[in-house]
Amino acid sequence: xxxxxxxxxxxxxxxxxxxxxxxxxxxxxxxxxxxxxxxxxxxxxxxxxxxxxxxxxxxxxxxxxxxxxxxxxxxxxxxxxxxxxxxxxxxxxxxxxxxxxxxxxxxxxxxxxxxxxxxxxxxxxxxxxxxxxxxxxxxxxxxxxxxxxxxxxxxxxxxxxxxxxxxxxxxxxxxxxxxxxxxxxxxxxxxxxxxxxxxxxxxxxxxxxxxxxxxxxxxxxxxxxxxxxxxxxxxxxxxxxxxxxxxxxxxxxxxxxxxxxxxxxxxxxxxxxxxxxxxxxxxxxxxxxxxxxxxxxxxxxxxxxxxxxxxxxxxxxxxxxxxxxxxxxxxxxxxxxxxxxxxxxxxxxxxxxxxxxxxxxxxxxxxxxxxxxxxxxxxxxxxxxxxxxxxxxxxxxxxxxxxxxxxxxxxxxxxxxxxxxxxxxxxxxxxxxxxxxxxxxxxxxxxxxxxxxxxxxxxxxxxxxxxxxxxxxxxxxxxxxxxxxxxxxxxxxxxxxxxxxxxxxxxxxxxxxxxxxxxxxxxxxxxxxxxxxxxxxxxxxxxxxxxxxxxxxxxxxxxxxxxxxxxxxxxxxxxxxxxxxxxxxxxxxxxxxxxxxxxxxxxxxxxxxxxxxxxxxxx
Amino acid sequence: xxxxxxxxxxxxxxxxxxxxxxxxxxxxxxxxxxxxxxxxxxxxxxxxxxxxxxxxxxxxxxxxxxxxxxxxxxxxxxxxxxxxxxxxxxxxxxxxxxxxxxxxxxxxxxxxxxxxxxxxxxxxxxxx
Numbered sequence: 001x002x003x004x005x006x007x008x009x010x011x012x013x014x015x016x017x018x019x020x021x022x023x024x025x026x027x028x029x030x031x032x033x034x035x036x037x038x039x040x041x042x043x044x045x046x047x048x049x050x051x052x053x054x055x056x057x058x059x060x061x062x063x064x065x066x067x068x069x070x071x072x073x074x075x076x077x078x079x080x081x082x083x084x085x086x087x088x089x090x091x092x093x094x095x096x097x098x099x100x101x102x103x104x105x106x107x108x109x110x111x112x113x114x115x116x117x118x119x120x121x122x123x124x125x126x127x128x129x130x131x132x133x134x135x136x137x138x139x140x141x142x143x144x145x146x147x148x149x150x151x152x153x154x155x156x157x158x159x160x161x162x163x164x165x166x167x168x169x170x171x172x173x174x175x176x177x178x179x180x181x182x183x184x185x186x187x188x189x190x191x192x193x194x195x196x197x198x199x200x201x202x203x204x205x206x207x208x209x210x211x212x213x214x215x216x217x218x219x220x221x222x223x224x225x226x227x228x229x230x231x232x233x234x235x236x237x238x239x240x241x242x243x244x245x246x247x248x249x250x251x252x253x254x255x256x257x258x259x260x261x262x263x264x265x266x267x268x269x270x271x272x273x274x275x276x277x278x279x280x281x282x283x284x285x286x287x288x289x290x291x292x293x294x295x296x297x298x299x300x301x302x303x304x305x306x307x308x309x310x311x312x313x314x315x316x317x318x319x320x321x322x323x324x325x326x327x328x329x330x331x332x333x334x335x336x337x338x339x340x341x342x343x344x345x346x347x348x349x350x351x352x353x354x355x356x357x358x359x360x361x362x363x364x365x366x367x368x369x370x371x372x373x374x375x376x377x378x379x380x381x382x383x384x385x386x387x388x389x390x391x392x393x394x395x396x397x398x399x400x401x402x403x404x405x406x407x408x409x410x411x412x413x414x415x416x417x418x419x420x421x422x423x424x425x426x427x428x429x430x431x432x433x434x435x436x437x438x439x440x441x442x443x444x445x446x447x448x449x450x451x452x453x454x455x456x457x458x459x460x461x462x463x464x465x466x467x468x469x470x471x472x473x474x475x476x477x478x479x480x481x482x483x484x485x486x487x488x489x490x491x492x493x494x495x496x497x498x499x500x501x502x503x504x505x506x507x508x509x510x511x512x513x514x515x516x517x518x519x520x521x522x523x524x525x526x527x528x529x530x531x532x533x534x535x536x537x538x539x540x541x542x543x544x545x546x547x548x549x550x551x552x553x554x555x556x557x558x559x560x561x562x563x564x565x566x567x568x569x570x571x572x573x574x575x576x577x578x579x580x581x582x583x584x585x586x587x588x589x590x591x592x593x594x595x596x597x598x599x600x601x602x603x604x605x606x607x608x609x610x611x612x613x614x615x616x617x618x619x
Numbered sequence: 620x621x622x623x624x625x626x627x628x629x630x631x632x633x634x635x636x637x638x639x640x641x642x643x644x645x646x647x648x649x650x651x652x653x654x655x656x657x658x659x660x661x662x663x664x665x666x667x668x669x670x671x672x673x674x675x676x677x678x679x680x681x682x683x684x685x686x687x688x689x690x691x692x693x694x695x696x697x698x699x700x701x702x703x704x705x706x707x708x709x710x711x712x713x714x715x716x717x718x719x720x721x722x723x724x725x726x727x728x729x730x731x732x733x734x735x736x737x738x739x740x741x742x743x744x745x746x747x
Binding site: 408441 | 635637646710
């Protein structure tokens with residue numbers, strides 16, 4: 001009974017539900033594609049889902065057809081969404097698995113297009129040349145129309161061919177991905193590949209059986225297609241889940257980064273050298289004094305930098321960009337009305353994608369405080385060294401007095417002699433000339449001593465000059481000679497080769513050697529007279545460095561003190577400051593060398609000041 | 620030797636030696652300079668000096684040691700010290716040993732000359 005309405009039309013209900021579900025899925029994914037045009041796979045799936053609904057509609061229509069013509073017409077119109085379904089599926093496989101053979105793809109699409117054209121050109125439809133009669137059977141508790149007598153179209157085999165090609169295409173794509181890929185890819189392969197393949201197998205065989213009238217059942221494409229449809233939907237769902245998880249992780253990561261940067265007072269920056277644009281965090285903008293609106297402009301950032309530092313900064317950034325090495329630099333920025341601030345920046349060039357230009361990415365922070373503290377420390381160290389020097393020179397005051405009184409005494413004698421000569425009736429002019437010459441020479445001698453003393457006493461920045469090793473030693477010997485003689489200490493000075501030179505600050509190095517010699521003299525003061533020996537000299541070490549040594553024949557340093565003697569404020573002398581050796585070591589290290597000590601109880605102590613050799617010196 | 624007053628000047632500073640010698644010469648003495656105590660001891664004619672002007676600080680043997688040596692030999696030539704230091708210990712030691720004078724290098728030359736005149740051994744003038 002065509003057209004009769006049963007109590008509950010299961011077929012209609014079930015098919016409608018399926019179609020509605022598909023439409024919903026399709027809409028969701030169509031929207032997703034609309035929001036992110038790059039997600040083409042969502043669009044393809046939407047098309048598949050919509051066409052699936054269309055096929056379901058034509059199937060219900062067919063099952064409710066009253067006449068053979070009506071049935072034939074439903075089948076005719078079924079081909080339209082079916083075309084979309086097949087083509088969509090094959091495109092989905094191509095996009096999602098990515099391993100299908102293109103020629104197969106185009107063959108399938110081509111063939112189905114041909115089938116579609118034929119479908120609308122050859123009445124009643126592609127599958128049948130003629131439909132003679134229909135029948136009603138019971139299907140799912142309902143009466144549905146099926147074909148009874150019909151002549152199969154001769155070109156119908158094309159449909160089989162397409163199905164076969166589709167099966168091969170999908171199988172090939174899935175297997176290729178399975179072989180190449182990891183766990184993730186393998187899942188994709190058997191989900192989609194398996195889904196579509198099983199659909200083709202089931203639906204293809206079934207439909208062909210119906211068309212060849214081997215069975216009397218409605219043509220059903222919809223139920224078997226549920227398998228790939230659900231598989232596709234599942235896969236896309238996973239994708240979007242992954243995407244949202246990634247987005248969440250990203251936000252989390254960004255928050256952590258900002259927190260860390262903020263806590264460390266760091267600003268993050270990125271310079272896209274290719275387009276001269278800068279990205280920076282709020283912190284960086286604040287440090288620089290750049291407002292958020294103008295933050296992207298590279299020129300605006302450069303304008304904040306002190307003009308003296310701009311060329312160097314630009315060069316260093318450019319170098320980092322080219323070489324890919326790390327850049328670490330410090331520069332000043334101008335601030336309105338206040339002192340310039342010092343900024344330290346570190347970064348590295350990266351090339352995130354080969355088709356994009358490299359960019360430099362890094363951190364920056366305000367180091368003005370740090371620099372000021374460093375400068376203050378340096379200043380304090382200089383003052384301390386000066387105080388130590390003054391204190392030491394105080395100890396050699398007697399030597400200096402001696403050095404001065406020699407020339408001064410000679411000048412006095414000469415002047416007195418000249419006075420007496422001038423008193424006589426005929427003064428000897430030659431003699432007088434000699435006297436004057438001697439006076440001038442001794443005056444020069446005295447002045448040199450005073451100058452040397454003044455230089456040692458003055459506070460001045462360190463210089464770096466070539467210095468003769470012997471000259472250094474002799475200066476110090478001259479300073480202590482008188483004092484040593486007064487204390488009955490023998491100073492044994494062993495000169496080295498006259499060509500040996502070191503580079504550095506004469507005053508500072510003299511200070512170190514003077515310190516060592518004074519310490520040595522103090523060490524031997526208590527010794528019996530024959531054992532008061534201080535030896536000093538210089539040698540060339542095997543590695544080419546110059547080694548100054550001061551050795552004493554004192555009692556040696558007890559083991560509990562050996563590590564402490566270089567510490568500041570450690571002294572065993574009642575009037576000592578205790579900073580001499582600490583400063584001496586600092587000076588040694590500042591010259592690229594070091595200060596070391598060997599000692600042996602009852603035998604004596606030797607200090608060694610090692611300095612790098614001058615570059616031009618022959619070994 | 621004639622009756623001239625020989626004075627030995629021993630100082631390791633060349634310029635000082637020369638200047639002191641000039642002064643002595645102007646004052647009518649006959650100075651002979653030595654750069655060290657050893658040089659002086661090596662001179663065979665050293666017993667003829669009427670006075671010795673010696674620096675305490677000498678390279679090698681000191682002025683004090685020299686005097687001790689001479690005393691041990693029985694030499695009684697007066698010795699006058701001229702020194703850069705005014706170390707009270709050394710001064711006391713020198714005087715205890717019997718030196719005839721202890722001057723600083725920057726003391727007035729006239730004072731030194733006066734002392735030399737006073738202590739110079741007349742025996743040398745006798746030409747023995």
